[in-house]
Amino acid sequence: MPDFQAWASAHQQRFEDVLRRLLPQPGLAPQRLHEAMRYSVLDGGKRVRPLLAFAAGELVQAEVARVDIAAAAVELIHAYSLVHDDMPCMDNDVLRRGKPTCHVQYDEATALLVGDSLQSLAFQLLAEHKLNDDAARQLAMVKLLASASGSRGMAGGQAIDLASVGKQLALPELEFMHIHKTGALIRAAILLGAQCGAALDEGQVNRLDHFGKCVGLAFQVVDDVLDSEADTATLGKTAGKDAQQDKPTYVTLLGVQAAKKMARELHRAALEALSEFGDGARRLRELADFIVLRKF
Amino acid sequence: MPDFQAWASAHQQRFEDVLRRLLPQPGLAPQRLHEAMRYSVLDGGKRVRPLLAFAAGELVQAEVARVDIAAAAVELIHAYSLVHDDMPCMDNDVLRRGKPTCHVQYDEATALLVGDSLQSLAFQLLAEHKLNDDAARQLAMVKLLASASGSRGMAGGQAIDLASVGKQLALPELEFMHIHKTGALIRAAILLGAQCGAALDEGQVNRLDHFGKCVGLAFQVVDDVLDSEADTATLGKTAGKDAQQDKPTYVTLLGVQAAKKMARELHRAALEALSEFGDGARRLRELADFIVLRKF
Numbered sequence: 001m002p003d004f005q006a007w008a009s010a011h012q013q014r015f016e017d018v019l020r021r022l023l024p025q026p027g028l029a030p031q032r033l034h035e036a037m038r039y040s041v042l043d044g045g046k047r048v049r050p051l052l053a054f055a056a057g058e059l060v061q062a063e064v065a066r067v068d069i070a071a072a073a074v075e076l077i078h079a080y081s082l083v084h085d086d087m088p089c090m091d092n093d094v095l096r097r098g099k100p101t102c103h104v105q106y107d108e109a110t111a112l113l114v115g116d117s118l119q120s121l122a123f124q125l126l127a128e129h130k131l132n133d134d135a136a137r138q139l140a141m142v143k144l145l146a147s148a149s150g151s152r153g154m155a156g157g158q159a160i161d162l163a164s165v166g167k168q169l170a171l172p173e174l175e176f177m178h179i180h181k182t183g184a185l186i187r188a189a190i191l192l193g194a195q196c197g198a199a200l201d202e203g204q205v206n207r208l209d210h211f212g213k214c215v216g217l218a219f220q221v222v223d224d225v226l227d228s229e230a231d232t233a234t235l236g237k238t239a240g241k242d243a244q245q246d247k248p249t250y251v252t253l254l255g256v257q258a259a260k261k262m263a264r265e266l267h268r269a270a271l272e273a274l275s276e277f278g279d280g281a282r283r284l285r286e287l288a289d290f291i292v293l294r295k296f
Numbered sequence: 297m298p299d300f301q302a303w304a305s306a307h308q309q310r311f312e313d314v315l316r317r318l319l320p321q322p323g324l325a326p327q328r329l330h331e332a333m334r335y336s337v338l339d340g341g342k343r344v345r346p347l348l349a350f351a352a353g354e355l356v357q358a359e360v361a362r363v364d365i366a367a368a369a370v371e372l373i374h375a376y377s378l379v380h381d382d383m384p385c386m387d388n389d390v391l392r393r394g395k396p397t398c399h400v401q402y403d404e405a406t407a408l409l410v411g412d413s414l415q416s417l418a419f420q421l422l423a424e425h426k427l428n429d430d431a432a433r434q435l436a437m438v439k440l441l442a443s444a445s446g447s448r449g450m451a452g453g454q455a456i457d458l459a460s461v462g463k464q465l466a467l468p469e470l471e472f473m474h475i476h477k478t479g480a481l482i483r484a485a486i487l488l489g490a491q492c493g494a495a496l497d498e499g500q501v502n503r504l505d506h507f508g509k510c511v512g513l514a515f516q517v518v519d520d521v522l523d524s525e526a527d528t529a530t531l532g533k534t535a536g537k538d539a540q541q542d543k544p545t546y547v548t549l550l551g552v553q554a555a556k557k558m559a560r561e562l563h564r565a566a567l568e569a570l571s572e573f574g575d576g577a578r579r580l581r582e583l584a585d586f587i588v589l590r591k592f
Contacts, residue, residue, distance in 0.1 A: 028448075033451070087408065107385075109386050110455070110458075112383065112385060115412070116411070120415070120449075124446060135435055138431070142420075142435075145419075150420060
C-alpha cells in the first residue's frame with residue numbers, strides 16, 4: 001500500500017485531469033467566460049476537499065470514477081466561493097494561489113459570472129453522471145451539496161463573517177461562523193465521497209460527519225495560525241489579511257499557543273470519531289494528520 | 297373553466313405563498329441574508345416562468361404541488377440572475393420592480409451572497425421534494441435546470457451580452473445571445489413543468505421545446521419594444537437603459553415596426569408548435585398570446 005504522500009499525489013494528479021475534462025473546453029463559446037472558469041479552478045490548491053472525498057470513498061469501496069465526480073462538484077463549489085470572496089465588495093483580494101485573482105486577471109463582471117457558472121456546473125455534474133445505482137440516493141447527494149453551499153451552509157457562513165468585521169466575537173460565535181463558512185463544505189466532501197459506495201448505517205454516517213466537523217474546524221484553526229506566522233510568498237495569498245481587516249481569528253481570540261492546542265484537541269477528537277472504522281479509514285486518519293500537522 | 301386572467305391570478309397568488317413558505321424564514325440566522333433573499337424574490341414580477349411551468353404541467357396532468365416546486369426553483373434562478381445583473385459591475389441598476397435593487401437596499405456583498413444562496417436553494421428544492429415517482433427522471437430535472445442556468449445557458453448569455461456592449465451585432469448574434477440569456481430559463485420552465493407529470497414522447501418534448509424557444513425570443517423582442525416606448529414609471533425599472541448603455545436590441549437593430557412584426561411571427565410559430573396537443577395546451581397558447589400581446 002502506497003504511503004500517504006504517494007496516495008495523495010496520485011489522486012491530486014489524476015483529479016487535475018478530471019477537472020480539465022469536466023470543465024467547459026477553452027475553445028467553446030462564450031470563450032472568455034470558459035477560459036476564466038478554467039483559470040479559477042485548474043492548477044490550484046491542495047485539493048483538500050477532493051482528497052477527503054477520495055478517502056471517504058475508500059471507506060465504502062466506492063468506484064473512484066464516481067468519487068471523482070462528487071469530488072469535482074465539491075471543488076467547483078469551493079472554487080466559486082473563492083472567486084466571489086476575492087471580489088472588491090467582499091475581501092477585495094488580488095492574489096490567490098500565487099496568481100492574480102479572477103476579477104484582476106479578467107474583470108469583475110466576468111468573475112461574478114464565473115462563480116455563478118461554476119456553481120451551476122457543480123449541480124449539473126452531480127445530476128448527469130451516475131454516482132449511485134439508486135437514483136434516490138443520488139438525489140440526496142444533490143440536496144446535501146445544495147444545503148451545504150447555501151444560506152444555511154457556506155454562503156451563510158460568509159454572511160456571518162462579513163457581519164463580524166470589526167466586532168469582538170466570542171469563541172462560540174467564531175466557531176458557529178466557521179462551522180458554516182468552511183466546515184459545511186468539508187463535511188459535504190466526506191459524506192458525498194461516502195455516498196458513492198456501499199450504504200453506511202446512521203451511526204456510521206453520524207461518526208463520519210463528526211469527524212468532518214472536527215477536521216473542518218481544525219483546518220480553520222491551523223489556517224489562522226499559518227496566516228499569522230507565514231509571509232505572503234510562502235502562503236501564495238495575501239498574509240495577515242484577516243488581522244489587517246480587523247476580522248476575528250482563533251489567533252487574535254486565543255493567542256497562537258492556545259490556538260495550536262485547540263487544533264491538537266480537534267485532531268484527537270477527529271481520530272476518535274473514526275475509532276470503530278478499522279483500516280478502511282486509514283486515509284481519513286492520515287488526512288486529519290496532514291491537515292493539523294502540515295506546518296507545526 | 298376560468299378565463300386566462302382568472303387562471304393566471306389564482307396561480308400567481310398561490311405561488312406567492314409557495315415562495316413565502318419555501319424561502320428561509322425571516323427570523324432565521326443569518327437574518328440579514330435571509331431578509332435580503334426574501335426582499336429579492338417576493339412581491340415581484342409577473343411570474344411568467346412559473347406560469348409557463350403551470351401551463352406545461354396542465355398539459356401532462358401533473359400535480360400542482362409538484363409543479364409549484366419546479367416553478368419555484370426556476371423563479372429562484374431567475375431572481376438570483378436579476379440580483380447579480382443589477383450589481384454595479386454588471387448593469388449597475390438601482391431600480392427593479394419599482395423597488396431599490398438588492399445591493400442598493402442592502403449592500404453589494406449581501407447582494408452577491410443573496411444571488412449565490414438563491415441558486416443553491418433552487419437545486420436544494422429540486423432535490424428534496426418529490427417531483428416525480430421516478431427518481432431518475434427527477435435527476436434529469438436537476439441536470440436540465442443546471443445546464444439552462446450555467447455557462448452554456450443563462451450565465452453564458454449574460455457573458456455574451458457583456459461582450460456585446462458598444463458592438464454592432466448582426467441579428468443572428470443577437471438571437472444567439474437571447475436564446476441563452478433569457479431563452480434557456482424559459483425553456484427550462486416549460487420542460488420542468490412537463491417533467492412533473494406523465495411522460496411525453498421525444499417528438500412531443502421537442503415540439504414543446506420549440507414552443508419555448510419561440511416564446512422566449514418573442515418575450516425578449518417585446519421587452520425591447522416596451523423598453524423603447526415606455527417610461528420608467530410604467531415599467532418599474534429604468535427605461536431605455538439598454539439603448540443608453542449602447543447595448544444592441546431588436547429595436548435598435550430592426551426598428552420598432554420590424555421588431556413588432558418579428559414578435560408576431562414568433563407568436564405564430566409558437567402556436568404552430570402546439571398544434572398537435574389539443575385542448576391540454578390551452579394555457580400555453582394563452583400565455584403565448586399574453587407574452588406577445590401584453591402591450592401592443
